[in-house]
Amino acid sequence: MENRRPAELASPLDPEVIGKQRVKELGSALGIHSVGQLLNHFPRAYLDHRAPTPLSELPLGEEVTLIARVQSANDRRMRTRKGMLLDVVVTDDDAGRLGTMHLTFFNGYTAKRELTPGVRAAFTGKTGSYRGQLTLTNPRYSLLHDDGAADLELLKPTPVYPASEGITSESIQESIGKALDSLVHSQLNDPIPFEIARRDKFMNITQAYEMIHRPKQVEDAYRAQHRFRYQEALVLQTALARRRVQTLAEEATSRPPRAGGLLEQFDAALPFTLTDGQLVVGEQLANDLAAAHPMNRLLQGEVGSGKTLVALRAMLQVIDAGGQAALLAPTEVLAAQHFQSITRTLGPLAEGGMLGGAVDGTRVVLLTGSMSTAQRRQAMLDAASGDAGIVIGTHALLSENVQFFDLGLIVVDEQHRFGVEQRDALRAKASAIPHVLVMTATPIPRTVAMTVFGDLDVSTLTELPAGRAPIATHVVGLSENPRWISRVWTRAREEIDAGRQVYVVCPKIGDAQSDSDSPDAVELYEGPPANKQQLTSVVELFESLTEVPAMDGVSIGVLHGRLDPAEKSETMARFNENAVSLLVSTTVIEVGVDVPNATLMVIIDADRFGISQLHQLRGRIGRGGHPGTCLLVTGLEPEHPSRERLDAVASTTDGFELSQKDLELRREGDILGASQSGGRSALRFLKVIQHASVIEKARKDAQELIEADPALTEHPELEEALDLYLNEEKEAFLERG
Structure with missing residues (x-):
């Protein structure tokens, strides 16, 4: 151990190398303070100037980066709430091609100012389709210098980095180049054990950093990504395997079954x-x-299983x-x-x-x-x-x-x-x-279970007990037809007149600023930053329903987390007894509440909830043998990306299928952190949906390494990587079971 080489990646950024002001910008804007953090701030895309993909050949439903020229930009006011939509039409940056594409920006005031006709830019986002046209919604973009085509052919791929208002992608690229030039590459410690690297023909870590940040061709970067993807999986699985071994070594009191008990x-x-x-x-x-060691088991299952x-x-x-x-x-x-x-x-x-x-x-x-x-x-x-x-x-x-x-x-x-x-x-x-x-009751895809709960034994209940009725789910788009809201309340009255009961769920309690901190709304889905429509509150909806003709004579109750506990208990008891026919509530009724007579669930501003939460809420109905109906009410335009979540929930009641879709739409967020709605992931290249085989291979390798060397004394570089990649917050998250 005395002969271990210094951990150069753990060294703080050197102002003499990077620049004093740049070091300050990297720290304040991106939280980057060490050489390792900087080199592990990987590009999110590459601009391959030699062979840009024609717009007509872009795949549907995939993350893409394209180079195009703005043909037109027009804005219009949104019909159902404040703000505007900017429609930008771009065309291939090649006179010989005719492909065009529509880009939609919600409240895109900066884009309106910058993306004027004739401007050339790189756009990144997930392709979609609206009315038969290929689209990007709220794409990220970078303006490009108008270089000649002949010069572009000579350029290497340009890395595009996750940036912020405080620092540009170009500045990050320059900083990383300086760091790479100053490294003593022979001293970089490689977390992947030599025998594994030789088996899988992985390039060494020095080559990987060089090729991922300064590739001569895009294929170089993809090879480096493959290597770092496995490294991420191995570090995660080693942490889980070590924790599992530690748990098995603990002693617990055995609690065997007792005959006649x-x-x-x-x-x-x-x-x-x-x-x-x-x-x-x-x-x-x-x-x-x-057993004489503690059970650590995760039990997952559908609502009502x-x-x-x-x-x-x-x-x-x-x-x-x-x-x-x-x-x-x-x-x-x-x-x-x-x-x-x-x-x-x-x-x-x-x-x-x-x-x-x-x-x-x-x-x-x-x-x-x-x-x-x-x-x-x-x-x-x-x-x-x-x-x-x-x-x-x-x-x-x-x-x-x-x-x-x-x-x-x-x-x-x-x-x-x-x-x-x-x-x-x-x-x-x-x-x-x-x-x-x-x-x-939020089903977890198998690869997520392996990645996040790998130190737990997982049991799954998939069968539903007899007596559970089918639930039909429909999206009610008020943007297409604002008058549909009156039909929602008429539909609720029909259910009540038939002797049934209705839940109406809102995303917040009242108008107080502190609503966002309410336990009732802990999982609100933030959506794109431009999505700032006024949310419906329990208090205002309760007051407005008293003036809706269809609700005349209906007994309406209110339930949310800030009510006096005695009042909450009384309201739930009255709803249980059918003394209250319609309950206006926050998500406090999301889990556990069991009223078999409730058959209709109306979720207002449904786009503000995540897929799993919508599925949980829907599970409150259809519990008494009567068919259930769930109405997802939204004021968002059909092309808004959050509508895709609602369509997914409406398409199936299979919780495992929805959890998979949820993961895809969130772009996995931070699998190891608290983020619930996307954002920068701690997993840069490892996608638990796409890379199950990589995770399984790393899991097997990690288990063999820990079984042979529990303290990792023979693999100090891997131990060092655990400390570098898994900070205390992420280690704690691995313990959350």
């Missing part, structure tokens, strides 16, 4: 048969809980073995629903020590922040004494005052709502390392 009694009393999937997953959990029942059976096995189980839910509404559902499902088995309860029954308690002091004190006493086998709660469970007698299993519902610190705070309340089961 609560679980057997519960199964015997079930009025229905478990699905095959529930039986298989139940067996997996039973084996995990019986019976995840909670599977988790409850695991809880009963732990209770039979002398332990307790804690169920952590993201909202008070969901925690209360779980408490009522589990208590009702267990029946006498949840009334241990009570008159009429089972002799060896347990107790289920609820702990939330809005409970009275006396209620909280009693729930905490039941948890600390061990009288309560199952403790259900929200963040209140994480309070330092909450103690358990013997916490054996932690179940986290809707895991994406909780951070690592919250999960760890609950784990710390156990005397021995507890078993952990995290659940999600």
